[in-house]
Amino acid sequence: MSSPRILIERGRIVDPASGFDGPGAVCVADGVIVGVGACPDGFEADRRIDASGHIVCPGFIDLCARLREPGQEHKGTIASEGAAAAAGGITTLCCPPDTVPVIDTPAVVKLVTERAEQAGKVRLLPIGALTRGLNGKDLSEMHALKRAGCLALGNADRPLAHLLVLRRALEYAASFDLVVVFRPEDPWLCGQGCVHEGAVSSRLGLPGIPETAETVAVAQALPLIEQTGVRAHFGQLSSSRAVEMVAAARARGVHVSADVAVHHLHLTESSVDGFDALCHSRPPFRTTADRDALRAAVADGRISAVCSDHQPHEPDAKLDVFPETEPGLSSLQTLLPLMCALVAEGRLPLSAAIARLTAGPAAILGLASGRLAPGAPADICVFDPAAAWVPAEGGWLSAGRNTPFWERKLTGRVRATVAGGRLVYPD
């Protein structure tokens, strides 16, 4: 595929990695950025993008998005979700290994990355399985997965059999400098729970997932992370205390980081009231105090990445009695507007919001992208932070329409996405 020379001009460049915030042009050639602020001498653009009134920033790096392929193509495909990602300003997607088959061999890694290349929208970085078939007992062939392109491994939301398996897995992963991704949730404390255990679950009579399901899992993992020296990442934290625990470990030098799903910065336990299955989420939306603590941690950087935790579903998955519905939100296209809403409310500066979507996740995985610098991959997002839009037929590209934000006005809209030096949105 040809790689055009693109000039993005008259925008406001915001690059948290370098701290640059000001007007200027961004020039792209041969898949890399060749100029930021001003163009190199003699640069002739094949394509010019007028970014007047818009923000020009690195393309977003989403640490957790389920694309449903292979195995659940009735919910979404790499092509459909890749297009939705591009429309959401995302240029790199990390997908958890719980596909069918599981991403536990180089062959499956190759399959998904090639499908993403064919779809030609965004870069796909599969997270490999920590245990074979995610069975929680047998270590996957981690080195082979690394050679196939996995930078990180995890067990998705499946439990490990016991702590000795966890210790061995962390030791082995640390030997090859792989990042291990945790979705901390103790399966016993979680039980049949489907919402946050608290006042709302008690009123609705819905089985609850206590906050301790998360904090106990974090508390169990942290000493083993410290002991093994592995680089570890906690994904989609939902509680204030878990954030504090990870931040405290990080402060004493443990290699840990954390992200939060963007909707956890907005929704709370009350969102499920009336048995709204669109707000059925794992981890569950917790208290207002938890949500406010997550917002504060995103603002001050204790949480250095915000992900979409995208989980597209077919309509039937949400058409049942609440506990029987499948958890998860379709959220690639709401990632940016929900961050813009926090900026508009004055909860964090624009540059910090962008950092959590770019430089933050890039640092967690050690990626060269997530910044606007000559020589960096040409992954760029151009968006209008003030443009209002409504998720509805037409503009929504994900196969999953399962979002509580459907037909609700959002502010912050992507105008152009460049991934790997090519304009991937709009087409």
Place this chain on the structure above:
Amino acid sequence: MSATAASDIQLDASGRLRHFLTVEGLSRELLVRIMDTAESFAGVTAQNVKKVPLLRGKTVVNLFFENSTRTRTTFELAAKRLSADVLNINIATSATSKGESLLDTVRNLEAMHVDMFVVRHGQSGAAHFIARHVAPHISVLNAGDGRHAHPTQAMLDVFTIRRAKGGFAGLKVAIVGDILHSRVARSEIWALNTLGVDEVRVVAPKTLLPAHVEALGVVPYHDLNEGLRDVDVVIMLRLQLERMGSAFIPSEHEYFQRFGLTEKRLEKAKPDVVVMHPGPINRGIEIDSVIADGPRSVILQQVTHGIAVRMAVMSMAMRPGPDMEAV
């Protein structure tokens, strides 16, 4: 806040009952109206000819995804005494075990031109889900969904209390037992607080109380002697023996020692205390037979009142509006 979300679906634009899914969010006036209507039907059920023609030509479907004898039977009797045709469908042995979705089951019955669903389901939110998806002319009555609500049971309980005590002001009510898994308790708490009792207590070990139980508007006790002090009404809940294996209580023996209702313990309550139980009762586990069969027990009255209360709710949901006042 939430009360609106829970109740807006069950009232029509003029505030009349369209579905009966939960007591949460309903006004005191509406609860009193249900009881007053039930009072008028209580006369009917005591007559020789026990039928009124209010629901003639209507079809009521008892859609039971969980086994139940008492609740289904009283709903069936209530519908028949209102002259409706009644269809009993036990899904535990029917279509969904063949893989049919809940919504498909509902759609199929809808296609048979029925008028009312009486739904019991093991999962919280089932009645809300069905109410949200049925055709506009169909009413849904919740006959128990998971741990969430059992509003007709709560209404027959408050109806029984009103008959025994004359009203609700100043009453102290203790609900004893497995509150955590009890849809009956949740609905009773809403009903009692809405009707303005002085205090609702819940008495159980912490394993059988839901998180933040105080937020439901109750005072928790872990000591039965304390919890019974000066109460006017005791509502005993069935200990769900099938949950014994899940580390909620060590043994039936220890449970009865600490939380079983005995003559001696009942002395702590007011002398004119009444004892209630939604049934089925476990004699010797949560309640002593002497009490269950004794003069302070109104357990069998509850069953009788169940028919009148269900007739009231059915007639109000099926025929909202001025005709009701004629009953």
